[in-house]
Amino acid sequence: MNYQFTIIVPVYNEEDNLLRVEKELLAYTQIATKTTKILFVNDGSKDKSQALIEAICSRHDAFDYILFKENRGLSAAIKAGFDYTTTELVGYIDSDLQTAPEDFNLLLAHIGEFDLVTGVRSNRKDSFVKNMSSKIANGIRRAFTKDGMDDTGCPLKVIKTDYAKRIPMFKGLHRFLPAMIMLQNGTTKQITVQHFPRVAGEAKFGVWNRLLGPLMDCFAYLWMKKKYINYEVAKKK
Template identity: 80%
Template sequence: MNYEFTIIVPVYNEEANLQRVEQELSNYLKIAAKKTKILFVNDGSKDKSQQLIEEICMNNSDFNFIQFQQNCGLSAAITAGFKNTDTELVGYIDSDLQTAPEDFNLLLAQIGEYDLVTGVRANRKDTFVKNMSSTIANGIRRAFTHDGMDDTGCPLKVIKTEYAKKIPMFKGLHRFLPAMILLQNGKIKQIPVQHFPRIAGEAKYGLWNRLIGPLIDCFAYLWMKKKYINYKIAKIN
Protein backbone atom coordinates (compact mmCIF):
# COMPACT_ATOMS: atom_id res chain seq x y z
CA MET A 1 0.00 0.00 0.00
CA ASN A 2 3.08 2.28 0.02
CA TYR A 3 2.35 3.65 3.49
CA GLU A 4 4.40 6.68 4.53
CA PHE A 5 3.23 7.27 8.10
CA THR A 6 2.32 4.99 11.02
CA ILE A 7 0.21 6.27 13.93
CA ILE A 8 0.77 4.31 17.15
CA VAL A 9 -2.23 4.20 19.50
CA PRO A 10 -1.29 2.88 22.98
CA VAL A 11 -4.29 1.31 24.71
CA TYR A 12 -4.81 0.38 28.35
CA ASN A 13 -8.38 -0.28 29.52
CA GLU A 14 -9.99 2.09 27.02
CA GLU A 15 -13.01 0.06 25.90
CA ALA A 16 -15.26 3.10 26.39
CA ASN A 17 -13.21 5.13 23.90
CA LEU A 18 -12.30 2.66 21.16
CA GLN A 19 -15.42 3.06 19.04
CA ARG A 20 -14.77 6.80 18.87
CA VAL A 21 -11.08 6.13 18.17
CA GLU A 22 -12.06 4.00 15.18
CA GLN A 23 -14.39 6.69 13.87
CA GLU A 24 -12.01 9.62 14.37
CA LEU A 25 -8.97 7.85 12.91
CA SER A 26 -10.97 6.48 9.98
CA ASN A 27 -12.08 10.03 9.23
CA TYR A 28 -8.49 11.23 9.48
CA LEU A 29 -7.24 8.62 7.01
CA LYS A 30 -9.44 10.27 4.36
CA ILE A 31 -7.67 13.63 4.78
CA ALA A 32 -4.20 12.54 5.94
CA ALA A 33 -1.30 14.43 4.38
CA LYS A 34 0.60 11.13 4.04
CA LYS A 35 -0.57 7.60 3.23
CA THR A 36 -1.22 6.44 6.80
CA LYS A 37 -1.85 3.26 8.75
CA ILE A 38 -2.79 2.73 12.40
CA LEU A 39 -1.04 0.46 14.90
CA PHE A 40 -2.82 -0.27 18.20
CA VAL A 41 -0.53 -1.41 21.01
CA ASN A 42 -2.66 -3.05 23.71
CA ASP A 43 -0.68 -2.66 26.93
CA GLY A 44 -2.20 -5.64 28.75
CA SER A 45 -5.73 -4.26 29.06
CA LYS A 46 -8.00 -6.12 31.48
CA ASP A 47 -11.29 -4.94 29.98
CA LYS A 48 -12.76 -5.64 26.53
CA SER A 49 -10.25 -3.46 24.70
CA GLN A 50 -8.57 -6.35 22.89
CA GLN A 51 -11.86 -7.73 21.61
CA LEU A 52 -12.80 -4.31 20.26
CA ILE A 53 -9.34 -3.76 18.75
CA GLU A 54 -9.55 -7.06 16.86
CA GLU A 55 -13.00 -6.17 15.54
CA ILE A 56 -11.73 -2.77 14.40
CA CYS A 57 -8.73 -4.30 12.63
CA MET A 58 -10.90 -6.94 10.98
CA ASN A 59 -13.14 -4.23 9.54
CA ASN A 60 -10.38 -1.81 8.51
CA SER A 61 -7.40 -2.91 6.42
CA ASP A 62 -5.39 0.17 7.49
CA PHE A 63 -5.57 -0.87 11.17
CA ASN A 64 -3.28 -3.41 12.87
CA PHE A 65 -2.47 -4.32 16.46
CA ILE A 66 0.09 -5.65 18.92
CA GLN A 67 -1.06 -7.17 22.21
CA PHE A 68 1.19 -7.38 25.28
CA GLN A 69 0.92 -10.38 27.60
CA GLN A 70 0.75 -8.01 30.57
CA ASN A 71 0.71 -4.32 31.39
CA CYS A 72 4.18 -2.83 30.81
CA GLY A 73 3.52 0.90 30.70
CA LEU A 74 3.27 3.65 28.10
CA SER A 75 6.99 3.79 27.35
CA ALA A 76 6.99 0.08 26.51
CA ALA A 77 3.93 0.47 24.27
CA ILE A 78 5.51 3.34 22.36
CA THR A 79 8.79 1.45 22.03
CA ALA A 80 7.03 -1.64 20.65
CA GLY A 81 5.29 0.60 18.16
CA PHE A 82 8.57 2.16 17.04
CA LYS A 83 10.20 -1.26 16.61
CA ASN A 84 7.28 -2.56 14.55
CA THR A 85 7.07 0.44 12.25
CA ASP A 86 8.22 0.11 8.64
CA THR A 87 7.22 3.55 7.34
CA GLU A 88 9.45 6.59 6.94
CA LEU A 89 7.51 8.50 9.60
CA VAL A 90 5.94 7.42 12.88
CA GLY A 91 3.75 9.23 15.38
CA TYR A 92 1.43 8.50 18.25
CA ILE A 93 -1.78 9.68 19.81
CA ASP A 94 -3.43 8.68 23.08
CA SER A 95 -6.58 6.58 22.87
CA ASP A 96 -8.47 9.03 25.09
CA LEU A 97 -8.52 11.40 22.07
CA GLN A 98 -7.86 14.54 24.09
CA THR A 99 -5.93 15.61 21.01
CA ALA A 100 -7.31 15.66 17.47
CA PRO A 101 -6.03 13.29 14.75
CA GLU A 102 -6.45 15.99 12.08
CA ASP A 103 -3.73 17.99 13.83
CA PHE A 104 -1.24 15.39 12.63
CA ASN A 105 -1.36 17.28 9.33
CA LEU A 106 0.00 20.37 11.10
CA LEU A 107 2.94 18.33 12.37
CA LEU A 108 3.51 16.54 9.06
CA ALA A 109 3.71 19.89 7.29
CA GLN A 110 6.81 20.72 9.38
CA ILE A 111 8.57 17.35 9.58
CA GLY A 112 10.57 17.79 6.36
CA GLU A 113 13.37 19.85 7.88
CA TYR A 114 12.94 18.49 11.40
CA ASP A 115 13.37 15.05 12.92
CA LEU A 116 10.65 15.39 15.57
CA VAL A 117 7.67 17.71 15.63
CA THR A 118 5.57 17.70 18.79
CA GLY A 119 2.32 19.36 19.68
CA VAL A 120 1.81 21.85 22.47
CA ARG A 121 -1.65 21.56 24.01
CA ALA A 122 -3.23 25.00 23.62
CA ASN A 123 -6.00 25.98 26.08
CA ARG A 124 -5.73 22.69 27.96
CA LYS A 125 -9.05 21.28 29.13
CA ASP A 126 -7.72 19.54 32.24
CA THR A 127 -8.21 20.14 35.96
CA PHE A 128 -6.23 22.83 37.76
CA VAL A 129 -4.17 20.22 39.62
CA LYS A 130 -3.34 18.32 36.42
CA ASN A 131 -2.40 21.49 34.55
CA MET A 132 -0.29 22.81 37.40
CA SER A 133 1.57 19.54 37.98
CA SER A 134 2.28 19.25 34.24
CA THR A 135 3.56 22.84 34.12
CA ILE A 136 5.91 22.18 37.02
CA ALA A 137 7.07 18.85 35.57
CA ASN A 138 7.77 20.42 32.16
CA GLY A 139 9.73 23.21 33.80
CA ILE A 140 11.87 20.70 35.69
CA ARG A 141 12.50 18.66 32.53
CA ARG A 142 13.53 21.76 30.58
CA ALA A 143 16.02 22.63 33.31
CA PHE A 144 17.58 19.16 33.02
CA THR A 145 17.39 18.64 29.26
CA HIS A 146 17.60 22.18 27.82
CA ASP A 147 15.35 20.99 25.00
CA GLY A 148 13.27 24.18 24.95
CA MET A 149 10.01 22.20 24.81
CA ASP A 150 6.97 23.53 26.69
CA ASP A 151 4.83 20.39 26.69
CA THR A 152 6.79 17.16 26.24
CA GLY A 153 3.83 15.19 27.61
CA CYS A 154 1.61 16.16 24.68
CA PRO A 155 0.38 12.87 23.18
CA LEU A 156 0.67 14.05 19.59
CA LYS A 157 4.05 13.68 17.91
CA VAL A 158 5.61 12.88 14.54
CA ILE A 159 9.14 11.49 14.32
CA LYS A 160 11.35 10.30 11.51
CA THR A 161 11.44 6.56 12.06
CA GLU A 162 15.22 6.26 11.70
CA TYR A 163 15.54 8.49 14.77
CA ALA A 164 12.69 6.85 16.69
CA LYS A 165 14.24 3.39 16.37
CA LYS A 166 17.52 4.62 17.88
CA ILE A 167 15.93 5.94 21.06
CA PRO A 168 17.09 3.87 24.10
CA MET A 169 13.71 3.90 25.81
CA PHE A 170 13.25 3.16 29.50
CA LYS A 171 10.14 3.32 31.64
CA GLY A 172 8.99 6.93 31.95
CA LEU A 173 11.30 8.27 29.26
CA HIS A 174 8.52 8.72 26.70
CA ARG A 175 8.34 12.22 28.20
CA PHE A 176 11.91 12.85 27.00
CA LEU A 177 11.46 12.09 23.31
CA PRO A 178 12.52 15.58 22.11
CA ALA A 179 15.63 15.42 24.29
CA MET A 180 16.42 11.93 22.97
CA ILE A 181 16.28 13.26 19.41
CA LEU A 182 18.68 16.05 20.39
CA LEU A 183 21.10 13.40 21.66
CA GLN A 184 21.19 12.14 18.07
CA ASN A 185 21.96 15.68 16.86
CA GLY A 186 18.45 15.83 15.40
CA LYS A 187 16.27 18.92 14.99
CA ILE A 188 13.02 19.38 16.91
CA LYS A 189 10.07 21.75 16.79
CA GLN A 190 6.83 22.34 18.71
CA ILE A 191 3.57 23.78 17.39
CA PRO A 192 0.19 24.42 19.07
CA VAL A 193 -2.52 21.77 18.73
CA GLN A 194 -6.09 21.44 19.94
CA HIS A 195 -6.92 19.90 23.31
CA PHE A 196 -10.19 18.48 24.61
CA PRO A 197 -11.51 17.12 27.92
CA ARG A 198 -11.57 13.37 28.42
CA ILE A 199 -15.04 12.14 27.48
CA ALA A 200 -14.88 8.50 28.63
CA GLY A 201 -12.66 6.13 30.56
CA GLU A 202 -10.29 6.98 33.41
CA ALA A 203 -7.04 8.92 33.41
CA LYS A 204 -3.99 6.73 34.00
CA TYR A 205 -1.83 9.42 35.60
CA GLY A 206 -2.03 11.03 39.01
CA LEU A 207 0.17 13.43 40.95
CA TRP A 208 2.90 10.82 41.53
CA ASN A 209 3.44 9.69 37.96
CA ARG A 210 2.90 13.18 36.53
CA LEU A 211 5.25 15.07 38.86
CA ILE A 212 7.35 13.01 41.29
CA GLY A 213 8.10 10.16 38.90
CA PRO A 214 9.28 12.44 36.06
CA LEU A 215 11.57 14.28 38.49
CA ILE A 216 13.32 10.99 39.25
CA ASP A 217 13.43 10.20 35.52
CA CYS A 218 15.40 13.41 34.93
CA PHE A 219 18.36 11.87 36.73
CA ALA A 220 18.05 8.76 34.57
CA TYR A 221 18.15 11.02 31.52
CA LEU A 222 21.31 12.76 32.73
CA TRP A 223 22.99 9.38 33.21
CA MET A 224 21.91 8.30 29.74
CA LYS A 225 23.10 11.56 28.19
CA LYS A 226 26.54 11.01 29.68
CA LYS A 227 26.73 7.42 28.42
CA TYR A 228 24.91 7.83 25.10
CA ILE A 229 26.73 6.54 22.00
CA ASN A 230 26.08 8.50 18.83
CA TYR A 231 27.73 7.75 15.50
CA LYS A 232 27.16 8.01 11.75
CA ILE A 233 28.71 5.58 9.30
CA ALA A 234 30.71 7.24 6.54
CA LYS A 235 31.39 4.19 4.36
CA ILE A 236 30.66 0.47 4.27
CA ASN A 237 32.42 -2.15 2.19
Protein backbone atom coordinates in the same frame (compact mmCIF):
# COMPACT_ATOMS: atom_id res chain seq x y z
CA MET B 1 -0.95 0.13 -0.05
CA ASN B 2 2.39 1.88 0.21
CA TYR B 3 1.98 3.50 3.62
CA GLN B 4 4.19 6.44 4.61
CA PHE B 5 3.06 7.15 8.17
CA THR B 6 2.12 4.94 11.14
CA ILE B 7 0.09 6.28 14.08
CA ILE B 8 0.69 4.32 17.29
CA VAL B 9 -2.30 4.21 19.65
CA PRO B 10 -1.34 2.91 23.13
CA VAL B 11 -4.35 1.31 24.82
CA TYR B 12 -4.88 0.37 28.45
CA ASN B 13 -8.48 -0.23 29.57
CA GLU B 14 -10.05 2.16 27.06
CA GLU B 15 -13.10 0.14 25.96
CA ASP B 16 -15.34 3.20 26.26
CA ASN B 17 -13.20 5.22 23.83
CA LEU B 18 -12.25 2.73 21.13
CA LEU B 19 -15.25 3.07 18.81
CA ARG B 20 -14.73 6.82 18.81
CA VAL B 21 -11.02 6.21 18.12
CA GLU B 22 -12.00 4.04 15.16
CA LYS B 23 -14.34 6.69 13.76
CA GLU B 24 -11.96 9.63 14.16
CA LEU B 25 -8.80 7.88 12.96
CA LEU B 26 -10.60 6.36 10.00
CA ALA B 27 -11.81 9.85 9.08
CA TYR B 28 -8.26 11.15 9.46
CA THR B 29 -6.86 8.57 7.04
CA GLN B 30 -9.11 10.11 4.38
CA ILE B 31 -7.61 13.60 4.81
CA ALA B 32 -4.06 12.74 5.89
CA THR B 33 -1.25 14.36 3.91
CA LYS B 34 0.67 11.05 4.09
CA THR B 35 -0.83 7.60 3.43
CA THR B 36 -1.51 6.48 6.98
CA LYS B 37 -1.95 3.24 8.92
CA ILE B 38 -2.96 2.76 12.54
CA LEU B 39 -1.19 0.48 15.03
CA PHE B 40 -2.95 -0.25 18.32
CA VAL B 41 -0.62 -1.38 21.11
CA ASN B 42 -2.74 -3.02 23.79
CA ASP B 43 -0.77 -2.71 27.03
CA GLY B 44 -2.36 -5.72 28.74
CA SER B 45 -5.87 -4.27 29.13
CA LYS B 46 -8.19 -6.07 31.58
CA ASP B 47 -11.46 -4.85 30.06
CA LYS B 48 -12.98 -5.50 26.61
CA SER B 49 -10.44 -3.39 24.76
CA GLN B 50 -8.82 -6.31 22.93
CA ALA B 51 -12.10 -7.66 21.57
CA LEU B 52 -12.95 -4.20 20.28
CA ILE B 53 -9.49 -3.73 18.78
CA GLU B 54 -9.72 -7.04 16.91
CA ALA B 55 -13.17 -6.14 15.59
CA ILE B 56 -11.92 -2.73 14.42
CA CYS B 57 -8.88 -4.25 12.70
CA SER B 58 -11.06 -6.82 10.94
CA ARG B 59 -13.09 -3.99 9.43
CA HIS B 60 -10.20 -1.90 8.09
CA ASP B 61 -7.03 -2.94 6.26
CA ALA B 62 -5.17 0.12 7.56
CA PHE B 63 -5.64 -0.91 11.22
CA ASP B 64 -3.31 -3.42 12.95
CA TYR B 65 -2.58 -4.31 16.57
CA ILE B 66 -0.06 -5.68 19.04
CA LEU B 67 -1.21 -7.25 22.32
CA PHE B 68 1.12 -7.40 25.33
CA LYS B 69 0.99 -10.44 27.59
CA GLU B 70 0.78 -8.10 30.59
CA ASN B 71 0.71 -4.40 31.41
CA ARG B 72 4.15 -2.85 30.89
CA GLY B 73 3.41 0.88 30.82
CA LEU B 74 3.16 3.69 28.28
CA SER B 75 6.87 3.85 27.45
CA ALA B 76 6.91 0.14 26.64
CA ALA B 77 3.85 0.51 24.43
CA ILE B 78 5.42 3.37 22.51
CA LYS B 79 8.72 1.47 22.21
CA ALA B 80 6.91 -1.60 20.81
CA GLY B 81 5.13 0.65 18.33
CA PHE B 82 8.47 2.04 17.17
CA ASP B 83 9.89 -1.49 16.89
CA TYR B 84 7.01 -2.75 14.74
CA THR B 85 6.72 0.32 12.51
CA THR B 86 7.81 -0.17 8.90
CA THR B 87 6.91 3.26 7.48
CA GLU B 88 9.32 6.17 7.09
CA LEU B 89 7.39 8.27 9.62
CA VAL B 90 5.83 7.33 12.95
CA GLY B 91 3.65 9.21 15.41
CA TYR B 92 1.39 8.52 18.33
CA ILE B 93 -1.82 9.72 19.89
CA ASP B 94 -3.49 8.75 23.15
CA SER B 95 -6.65 6.66 22.94
CA ASP B 96 -8.54 9.19 25.10
CA LEU B 97 -8.50 11.52 22.05
CA GLN B 98 -7.86 14.66 24.05
CA THR B 99 -5.90 15.74 20.99
CA ALA B 100 -7.30 15.82 17.44
CA PRO B 101 -6.03 13.40 14.76
CA GLU B 102 -6.42 16.07 12.07
CA ASP B 103 -3.70 18.08 13.81
CA PHE B 104 -1.21 15.47 12.65
CA ASN B 105 -1.30 17.34 9.33
CA LEU B 106 0.06 20.44 11.12
CA LEU B 107 3.01 18.40 12.37
CA LEU B 108 3.57 16.55 9.09
CA ALA B 109 3.92 19.89 7.32
CA HIS B 110 7.23 20.41 9.14
CA ILE B 111 8.66 16.90 9.41
CA GLY B 112 10.64 17.26 6.19
CA GLU B 113 13.06 19.74 7.75
CA PHE B 114 12.92 18.41 11.32
CA ASP B 115 13.39 14.94 12.83
CA LEU B 116 10.68 15.26 15.49
CA VAL B 117 7.68 17.58 15.55
CA THR B 118 5.61 17.67 18.73
CA GLY B 119 2.36 19.32 19.66
CA VAL B 120 1.90 21.92 22.38
CA ARG B 121 -1.58 21.78 23.86
CA SER B 122 -3.34 25.16 23.78
CA ASN B 123 -6.09 26.07 26.25
CA ARG B 124 -5.78 22.74 28.04
CA LYS B 125 -9.11 21.31 29.15
CA ASP B 126 -7.78 19.61 32.28
CA SER B 127 -8.29 20.33 35.98
CA PHE B 128 -6.28 23.07 37.67
CA VAL B 129 -4.30 20.51 39.68
CA LYS B 130 -3.46 18.45 36.58
CA ASN B 131 -2.43 21.53 34.62
CA MET B 132 -0.24 22.84 37.43
CA SER B 133 1.45 19.48 38.07
CA SER B 134 2.20 19.15 34.35
CA LYS B 135 3.55 22.70 34.22
CA ILE B 136 5.86 22.05 37.17
CA ALA B 137 7.00 18.71 35.74
CA ASN B 138 7.74 20.31 32.37
CA GLY B 139 9.76 23.02 34.07
CA ILE B 140 11.83 20.47 35.99
CA ARG B 141 12.46 18.39 32.86
CA ARG B 142 13.35 21.44 30.75
CA ALA B 143 15.88 22.58 33.37
CA PHE B 144 17.61 19.18 33.22
CA THR B 145 17.48 18.52 29.47
CA LYS B 146 17.73 22.05 28.01
CA ASP B 147 15.50 20.79 25.19
CA GLY B 148 13.43 24.00 24.99
CA MET B 149 10.17 22.05 24.83
CA ASP B 150 7.09 23.47 26.59
CA ASP B 151 4.86 20.38 26.64
CA THR B 152 6.62 17.04 26.14
CA GLY B 153 3.59 15.30 27.67
CA CYS B 154 1.49 16.24 24.65
CA PRO B 155 0.33 12.92 23.13
CA LEU B 156 0.68 14.11 19.54
CA LYS B 157 4.08 13.65 17.92
CA VAL B 158 5.60 12.79 14.55
CA ILE B 159 9.12 11.36 14.30
CA LYS B 160 11.30 10.10 11.47
CA THR B 161 11.28 6.36 12.08
CA ASP B 162 15.02 5.80 11.80
CA TYR B 163 15.48 8.24 14.70
CA ALA B 164 12.63 6.70 16.72
CA LYS B 165 14.09 3.20 16.43
CA ARG B 166 17.42 4.40 17.87
CA ILE B 167 15.86 5.78 21.05
CA PRO B 168 16.98 3.61 24.02
CA MET B 169 13.61 3.58 25.76
CA PHE B 170 13.09 2.85 29.43
CA LYS B 171 10.11 3.35 31.71
CA GLY B 172 9.21 7.04 31.85
CA LEU B 173 11.33 8.05 28.89
CA HIS B 174 8.27 8.87 26.77
CA ARG B 175 8.47 12.29 28.45
CA PHE B 176 11.97 12.80 26.99
CA LEU B 177 11.45 12.00 23.31
CA PRO B 178 12.57 15.44 22.02
CA ALA B 179 15.68 15.31 24.23
CA MET B 180 16.49 11.80 22.99
CA ILE B 181 16.22 12.97 19.37
CA MET B 182 18.59 15.82 20.22
CA LEU B 183 21.09 13.30 21.63
CA GLN B 184 21.21 11.89 18.10
CA ASN B 185 21.97 15.41 16.79
CA GLY B 186 18.43 15.48 15.44
CA THR B 187 16.30 18.61 15.14
CA THR B 188 12.97 19.28 16.84
CA LYS B 189 10.05 21.68 16.53
CA GLN B 190 6.87 22.30 18.53
CA ILE B 191 3.52 23.30 17.03
CA THR B 192 0.37 24.47 18.83
CA VAL B 193 -2.46 21.91 18.65
CA GLN B 194 -6.00 21.61 19.95
CA HIS B 195 -6.89 20.03 23.30
CA PHE B 196 -10.18 18.60 24.54
CA PRO B 197 -11.52 17.23 27.83
CA ARG B 198 -11.59 13.48 28.36
CA VAL B 199 -15.12 12.28 27.64
CA ALA B 200 -14.82 8.59 28.64
CA GLY B 201 -12.56 6.27 30.59
CA GLU B 202 -10.17 7.20 33.37
CA ALA B 203 -6.85 9.03 33.36
CA LYS B 204 -3.87 6.72 33.95
CA PHE B 205 -1.60 9.31 35.60
CA GLY B 206 -2.16 11.19 38.87
CA VAL B 207 -0.47 14.15 40.50
CA TRP B 208 2.32 12.17 42.14
CA ASN B 209 3.42 10.25 39.08
CA ARG B 210 3.34 13.49 37.10
CA LEU B 211 5.76 15.11 39.56
CA LEU B 212 7.87 12.45 41.25
CA GLY B 213 8.17 10.27 38.15
CA PRO B 214 9.57 13.01 35.89
CA LEU B 215 11.98 14.16 38.62
CA MET B 216 13.47 10.67 38.99
CA ASP B 217 13.50 10.21 35.23
CA CYS B 218 15.54 13.40 34.84
CA PHE B 219 18.42 11.73 36.67
CA ALA B 220 18.03 8.67 34.45
CA TYR B 221 18.21 10.96 31.43
CA LEU B 222 21.38 12.63 32.66
CA TRP B 223 22.99 9.20 33.07
CA MET B 224 21.79 8.25 29.59
CA LYS B 225 23.17 11.46 28.12
CA LYS B 226 26.59 10.81 29.65
CA LYS B 227 26.70 7.21 28.40
CA TYR B 228 24.87 7.60 25.08
CA ILE B 229 26.72 6.24 22.03
CA ASN B 230 26.29 8.29 18.89
CA TYR B 231 28.28 7.93 15.68
CA GLU B 232 28.16 8.68 11.97
CA VAL B 233 29.67 6.43 9.31
CA ALA B 234 31.96 8.44 7.04
CA LYS B 235 32.66 5.69 4.53
CA LYS B 236 31.96 2.00 3.94
CA LYS B 237 32.50 -0.57 1.24
